[in-house]
Amino acid sequence: MITDMSASSAPPESHLVTAQPPHVLIVVSSTRPGRNGPAIARWVETELAARTDVRATIADLAEIGLPLLDEPNHPSDRNYVHDHTRRWSRMVASADAFVFALPEYNRSMPGSLMNALDFLYWEWQRKPAGFVSYSGGAFGGVRSVEMTKQVLSTLGMFPLPEMVNVPHIDEHMRDGDFIAPERAAAALSSMTDTLLAYAAATRQLRAA
Numbered sequence: 001m002i003t004d005m006s007a008s009s010a011p012p013e014s015h016l017v018t019a020q021p022p023h024v025l026i027v028v029s030s031t032r033p034g035r036n037g038p039a040i041a042r043w044v045e046t047e048l049a050a051r052t053d054v055r056a057t058i059a060d061l062a063e064i065g066l067p068l069l070d071e072p073n074h075p076s077d078r079n080y081v082h083d084h085t086r087r088w089s090r091m092v093a094s095a096d097a098f099v100f101a102l103p104e105y106n107r108s109m110p111g112s113l114m115n116a117l118d119f120l121y122w123e124w125q126r127k128p129a130g131f132v133s134y135s136g137g138a139f140g141g142v143r144s145v146e147m148t149k150q151v152l153s154t155l156g157m158f159p160l161p162e163m164v165n166v167p168h169i170d171e172h173m174r175d176g177d178f179i180a181p182e183r184a185a186a187a188l189s190s191m192t193d194t195l196l197a198y199a200a201a202t203r204q205l206r207a208a
């Protein structure tokens, strides 16, 4: 039998209706040594820190260090046997919205992100997600975003139509920092406005 769990409703969570600004988790999706992901995430964090309507923190998948999925139960059971899963669960559950710093690997998302997504289920549900994608080539990670959106939708998330895409990423790196082109800062600002609007609406949805 095929069960479509996306139709089920999420268990109620107590922290959902709150006066605090939404918490955006900026996820560093890549894990390889020498990666550009942390610099992209730091840039997003700095841009968001300039606003008063959002709280932003970084979740770096390399630091979090999840193994390949090793939970025996389906994540929708929320019956985790490993501490690393419980820690990751708490981090994701604390977020109202996500920005994925997302590279393109073989025209798709890195396996590290797919694995981290697979670990959880309810924690992702009914939350919006934006992307700052980047790539070595000319497409700026758009193909990676499109593949990721399909998975996020399956997890009951709301991937935004707006995104920030940075092609030829190495041309924008200086001494380990990402020097954002002007259009990227404008695109991030606009995407964040939409992300926060979705975050406010989906908070209500999750509290219902």
Ligand SMILES: Cc1cc2nc3c(=O)[nH]c(=O)nc-3n(C[C@H](O)[C@H](O)[C@H](O)COP(=O)(O)O)c2cc1C
Residues within 6 Å of the ligand: 030, 031, 032, 034, 035, 036, 037, 038, 103, 104, 105, 106, 107, 108, 134, 135, 136, 137, 138, 139, 140, 141, 169
């Ligand atoms: C395994 C692998 C596959 C890649 N595939 C693509 C690709 O399909 N298209 C592209 O434009 N760049 C590709 N690149 C280049 C990456 O997008 C670029 O190096 C980016 O900085 C990788 O993210 P990271 O530095 O955070 O690991 C690939 C890089 C790696 C390591």
